[in-house]
Amino acid sequence: MTGYALFLGCTIPARQPNYELSGRKALARLGIELVDLANMTCCAPPPVQSIDFETSLSIAAYNICLAEEADLNMITLCTGCFESLAMTNAMLKENEKLREDVNRILSKAGKEFQGSKEVKHYLQVLKDDVGVERIKQSVSKPLSNLKVASFSGCHLLRPSELLKFDDPERPRIFDDLIEALGAKSIEYRNKLKCCGGLLRGYADDLALKIAREKLVNTTKAGADCISTLCPFCFLTLDMGQLMIKSKFQEEYNMPVLHYAELLSLALGIDPKELALEFHKIRVDRVLYKIG
Amino acid sequence: MEYKRMEKRTSLAFSNMVKSRLGGKTITSCYQCGTCASSCPVAKITDKFNPREIIKLSLLGEREEVLSGDSIWLCCSCYNCQERCPQKVEIADVIYALRNMAFEKGHIPNLYSEFASAIINDGRIAKISKFMEQKRPAIGLPPLQPTGVDALRKILSATGFDKLQKEKEEAS
Ligand code: SF4
Numbered sequence: 001m002t003g004y005a006l007f008l009g010c011t012i013p014a015r016q017p018n019y020e021l022s023g024r025k026a027l028a029r030l031g032i033e034l035v036d037l038a039n040m041t042c043c044a045p046p047p048v049q050s051i052d053f054e055t056s057l058s059i060a061a062y063n064i065c066l067a068e069e070a071d072l073n074m075i076t077l078c079t080g081c082f083e084s085l086a087m088t089n090a091m092l093k094e095n096e097k098l099r100e101d102v103n104r105i106l107s108k109a110g111k112e113f114q115g116s117k118e119v120k121h122y123l124q125v126l127k128d129d130v131g132v133e134r135i136k137q138s139v140s141k142p143l144s145n146l147k148v149a150s151f152s153g154c155h156l157l158r159p160s161e162l163l164k165f166d167d168p169e170r171p172r173i174f175d176d177l178i179e180a181l182g183a184k185s186i187e188y189r190n191k192l193k194c195c196g197g198l199l200r201g202y203a204d205d206l207a208l209k210i211a212r213e214k215l216v217n218t219t220k221a222g223a224d225c226i227s228t229l230c231p232f233c234f235l236t237l238d239m240g241q242l243m244i245k246s247k248f249q250e251e252y253n254m255p256v257l258h259y260a261e262l263l264s265l266a267l268g269i270d271p272k273e274l275a276l277e278f279h280k281i282r283v284d285r286v287l288y289k290i291g
Numbered sequence: 292m293e294y295k296r297m298e299k300r301t302s303l304a305f306s307n308m309v310k311s312r313l314g315g316k317t318i319t320s321c322y323q324c325g326t327c328a329s330s331c332p333v334a335k336i337t338d339k340f341n342p343r344e345i346i347k348l349s350l351l352g353e354r355e356e357v358l359s360g361d362s363i364w365l366c367c368s369c370y371n372c373q374e375r376c377p378q379k380v381e382i383a384d385v386i387y388a389l390r391n392m393a394f395e396k397g398h399i400p401n402l403y404s405e406f407a408s409a410i411i412n413d414g415r416i417a418k419i420s421k422f423m424e425q426k427r428p429a430i431g432l433p434p435l436q437p438t439g440v441d442a443l444r445k446i447l448s449a450t451g452f453d454k455l456q457k458e459k460e461e462a463s
Pocket residue numbers: 320321322323324325326327328342343346375376377378379380382
């Protein structure tokens with residue numbers, strides 16, 4: 001069993017128990033132990049970085065300190081959390097002056113960032129600790145014939161200099177992991193382009209236009225579903241379809257599933273155990289297709 | 292002549308200020324090629340936003356226009372431009388630096404101000420409702436761990452974040 005401190009973040013427990021459930025169940029089946037630590041906070045994502053970068057680095061570093069104290073590497077389900085935490089971890093490990101500045105702030109909360117741990121997105125853990133081969137062997141219900149449009153979201157890949165996850169222009173990890181489930185990961189136009197999620201609430205019109213493009217392109221490419229790794233992308237594309245319907249009078253009915261949900265289904269976990277009712281766009285079409 | 296010199300001085304003063312901030316240090320490497328704008332999903336659909344233009348105005352010292360305008364808040368932080376800039380300008384981070392400066396001047400959109408208050412009050416930007424908390428055991432999720440609000444508040448007061456947000460709340 002490999003253990004990780006789970007950084008759950010805010011959006012998943014606030015709105016997507018379906019993501020948390022599938023993440024916990026699938027990782028447990030694959031021998032990854034998740035440890036829930038007390039006293040974590042918001043990860044300080046882009047909206048907080050926008051208000052004060054130094055504060056956001058300090059908040060992220062504080063949370064990493066909790067994992068350091070528990071002597072565990074950290075795992076995230078949310079791509080937004082991954083970006084804030086992994087970026088901070090890399091910046092503070094590389095830049096001594098910045099580390100000193102942040103540690104001066106952290107000392108007020110009785111913490112000191114050591115730089116002794118890794119922050120990983122669960123996709124990375126699946127690839128590195130479990131491995132594509134073992135995932136293939138663990139699949140008991142292959143997602144044969146399912147055409148999946150993968151959408152990794154921006155903050156898994158970029159800024160690549162700090163996150164060092166996959167090739168930012170030609171990533172493969174996510175697609176390989178989808179294909180390990182027996183599904184087909186399809187190509188579509190502007191696959192790596194942002195979903196516009198961070199403009200929601202501030203410039204909804206623009207956000208919806210950007211999200212709509214993703215639905216148009218995945219529909220055109222014949223996708224059975226979109227697969228996401230981030231609760232913000234999920235909200236933008238799943239609930240976003242209801243907003244697009246009322247604004248543009250267009251209905252896409254494109255199911256959006258987190259990778260952890262597809263993985264759980266392929267591992268043979270009963271769909272009834274996955275709280276799929278939290279999806280705004282029903283996923284029946286996908287369940288039917290995989291039988 | 293005197294006027295020109297002064298103008299040069301203000302533009303330098305502003306770009307130096309941006310340069311000295313976290314995230315801002317690469318701004319002066321920009322040579323205005325426009326690769327950022329052509330990689331930007333937002334610039335593609337609206338003429339209200341153009342990252343190359345934001346950098347240009349900042350380098351020209353148009354501080355008021357940049358900091359009090361809407362434009363800097365239209366970036367969705369996708370980092371596409373930053374990945375592709377031939378001059379390695381950290382554009383998305385420069386925009387954070389500009390937003391940080393705008394916050395210090397009290398110019399932040401209400402949405403962001405709500406985020407700031409939520410962090411101070413709950414230690415989270417998205418509130419977890421009682422409904423969701425109660426739903427957890429029924430669907431097989433473990434109880435939530437406590438949030439480290441106290442530690443967080445100490446951090447927010449050490450960086451001055453809470454004070455600035457209070458001033459903003461009082462002003463509005
Ligand atoms: S891509 Fe870089 S160098 Fe070119 S205009 Fe944008 S910031 Fe300037």
